[in-house]
Amino acid sequence: MCQRSDIPLSVKIKKINKETPFVMSFVFDYPHRALPGQFVNVWIPGIDEKPISVAFDDGKSYTIAVAAVGEMTKELAKKKVGDFIGIRGPYGTNYGSKSSQFIAMVAGGYGVAPLYFAAVQAIKAGCRVDFHHGARTKNYLLFADRVKKLKNTRYLPATDDGSLGHEGNCVNLMIETMNAGAKYDLIMTCGPEPMMKAVSDVAWKKKIDAQVSVERYMKCGLGICGNCCVDDLGIRTCQEGPIMPLSQIRKIKEFGLYHRNSVGKKHSF
Amino acid sequence: MAVNLSVNFCGVKFKNPLVLASGILGITASSWRNVVKNGAGGVTTKSIWLTEHKGHRNPVIIANEHYMLNAVGLPDAGVEKAREEIGKYLSWKASPLIVSIVAGKVADFGEIAENIAGLKPDIIEVNISCPNVEGEFGKPFACVAADAAQVTREVKKRLDKAGVKIPISVKLSPNVENIVTIAKAVVDAGADALTVMNSMGPGMAINLEMRAPVLANKVGGLTGPALKPIAINFIHDIYKALPGTPIIGTGGVMTGEDAIEMMMAGATLVGVGTGVYYRGIEIFKKITDEMQSWCKANKISNLVSLIGAVQRHSE
Ligand SMILES: Cc1cc2nc3c(=O)[nH]c(=O)nc-3n(C[C@H](O)[C@H](O)[C@H](O)COP(=O)(O)OP(=O)(O)OC[C@H]3O[C@@H](n4cnc5c(N)ncnc54)[C@H](O)[C@@H]3O)c2cc1C
Ligand SMILES: Cc1cc2nc3c(=O)[nH]c(=O)nc-3n(C[C@H](O)[C@H](O)[C@H](O)COP(=O)(O)O)c2cc1C
Ligand code: FES
Numbered sequence: 001m002c003q004r005s006d007i008p009l010s011v012k013i014k015k016i017n018k019e020t021p022f023v024m025s026f027v028f029d030y031p032h033r034a035l036p037g038q039f040v041n042v043w044i045p046g047i048d049e050k051p052i053s054v055a056f057d058d059g060k061s062y063t064i065a066v067a068a069v070g071e072m073t074k075e076l077a078k079k080k081v082g083d084f085i086g087i088r089g090p091y092g093t094n095y096g097s098k099s100s101q102f103i104a105m106v107a108g109g110y111g112v113a114p115l116y117f118a119a120v121q122a123i124k125a126g127c128r129v130d131f132h133h134g135a136r137t138k139n140y141l142l143f144a145d146r147v148k149k150l151k152n153t154r155y156l157p158a159t160d161d162g163s164l165g166h167e168g169n170c171v172n173l174m175i176e177t178m179n180a181g182a183k184y185d186l187i188m189t190c191g192p193e194p195m196m197k198a199v200s201d202v203a204w205k206k207k208i209d210a211q212v213s214v215e216r217y218m219k220c221g222l223g224i225c226g227n228c229c230v231d232d233l234g235i236r237t238c239q240e241g242p243i244m245p246l247s248q249i250r251k252i253k254e255f256g257l258y259h260r261n262s263v264g265k266k267h268s269f
Numbered sequence: 270m271a272v273n274l275s276v277n278f279c280g281v282k283f284k285n286p287l288v289l290a291s292g293i294l295g296i297t298a299s300s301w302r303n304v305v306k307n308g309a310g311g312v313t314t315k316s317i318w319l320t321e322h323k324g325h326r327n328p329v330i331i332a333n334e335h336y337m338l339n340a341v342g343l344p345d346a347g348v349e350k351a352r353e354e355i356g357k358y359l360s361w362k363a364s365p366l367i368v369s370i371v372a373g374k375v376a377d378f379g380e381i382a383e384n385i386a387g388l389k390p391d392i393i394e395v396n397i398s399c400p401n402v403e404g405e406f407g408k409p410f411a412c413v414a415a416d417a418a419q420v421t422r423e424v425k426k427r428l429d430k431a432g433v434k435i436p437i438s439v440k441l442s443p444n445v446e447n448i449v450t451i452a453k454a455v456v457d458a459g460a461d462a463l464t465v466m467n468s469m470g471p472g473m474a475i476n477l478e479m480r481a482p483v484l485a486n487k488v489g490g491l492t493g494p495a496l497k498p499i500a501i502n503f504i505h506d507i508y509k510a511l512p513g514t515p516i517i518g519t520g521g522v523m524t525g526e527d528a529i530e531m532m533m534a535g536a537t538l539v540g541v542g543t544g545v546y547y548r549g550i551e552i553f554k555k556i557t558d559e560m561q562s563w564c565k566a567n568k569i570s571n572l573v574s575l576i577g578a579v580q581r582h583s584e
Contacts, residue, residue, distance in 0.1 A: 007333055264296040
């Protein structure tokens, strides 16, 4: 029998939820436990296999939240309860806090999913959380209801159109919260890279430690194919990431500037 | 005192015999340098095409403790991107660079070889043995002696014409009836060295509940620990038949003792690929430490003395 397997396991979808106009969540039982920030590779035979963050692990089943943006994710959106999908992982590094820290979270897009999971763990460890949550408009604030229910958490939404909370982006909202006196021990961020770049610049200037999620085009998730390596460190975002400390982020020259596609060609953000 | 692990391969000096095998962590200069920082004596790039070539869809690599199966499908952005990455790596003056090239047609092998030679890598490896693009290009050139020789001649001819003296190592396939015949044909055609070997198979894995092959390409090349005895046997036979031809021994190397076994069979350099999955990117440092320990325990002061040692013993 195999002790170690990186071959997809078929799991049956137990529950599907439409979370926002573009994002659906899927729940399934899975035998291996995940930490916040880690991801799994989700496989649909005949279509593709893609990396997706674990949005929650309750000790028995996983929740993933997926934005339907292209072929594989749109196909996933058509799945029904009881259908099989393939899962392998979890892979990569995770978010982590010490006990009793005051943490600023800055989330955009589906990035709120792993940060929700991180918030649940941090609160268990006795931390307080300011959850800055940005989206285009109110309806796109993924997982807002879940985050609002968390203990010891201030939910701070920001929308481009001002339909809920602060009008504008969530990085500026975080700066405002800081200016109003919030003294954070740690910042965790996940979302579009230009947003995370802005967050990491603020963290660096204010000398606050930060954990940043670096997403690159991933194939194997096993540290072998090399598609997810970043310049100039050459480290692999599927192994040494996705969650990286600020000190490392500062050394990744391409962060906020460019990423590579499936054949290794550079594309600017 | 530390044992001298350095080797000379076709006139290129390597601080130790371990080279990163082609296709593993091989896409960017930064990644190559990171592998060198982790202890490799040299690196091989992912196989480079003349123009952009899309690989297969995911899943492209699956593995468990017994084997790895891959059908990445040789994705590459082509020679323009390679120029940038190779230039960057060479400017860092890290360890020797072996550039792997691939093509679907004989003439294209010559074209890409000439392009790459202009960048002055230390060695060019000619990949005529990938089992994962058969759907597109048919049986690999490495499966027929005449085809393998033709590619080799073409590459040599183009390099000679361009007036560059970069050694070429032709990478052989294990999936043939008689690998020694192919090796001889390739060396007769002008190959300076041989890389033995590429992945085996192809093989297939099926998901039971979904009744589907797991790899998107359905089949893929088998690599990992189980390859070692096959590679050892091939290297042994080729070294015996062609004692003057240096060999990059590749296939299933996980430990320092595996590497020494490859060298005793006849390899001068030892490729490590799938081992990165089993022992992490630190595998290069781990293996060289283990080679040091073995050599010390067995009173070997110079690693080179072990190359082909088994042959002398069996004579
Ligand atoms: C560590 C990590 C965690 C992720 N977590 C989530 C998540 O929780 N929810 C979610 O909705 N999405 C997540 N993604 C993004 C998700 O992988 C892509 O949206 C998905 O791959 C798109 O595939 P597609 O076939 O639907 O679309 P495509 O049309 O193939 O791609 C659309 C865009 O998605 C990106 N993408 C495509 N393939 C990959 C790949 N193999 N690796 C990385 N990016 C790719 C590219 O930027 C591409 O332009 C995550 C990505 C990474 C790397
Ligand atoms: C994921 C993967 C990708 C590979 N890609 C290439 C390639 O692009 N060119 C090539 O010549 N060999 C390629 N190979 C073959 C390896 O270079 C090597 O010959 C083979 O894996 C056996 O060695 P190993 O057991 O140490 O991995 C690849 C192997 C793997 C596992
Ligand atoms: S995804 Fe293959 S090395 Fe990271």
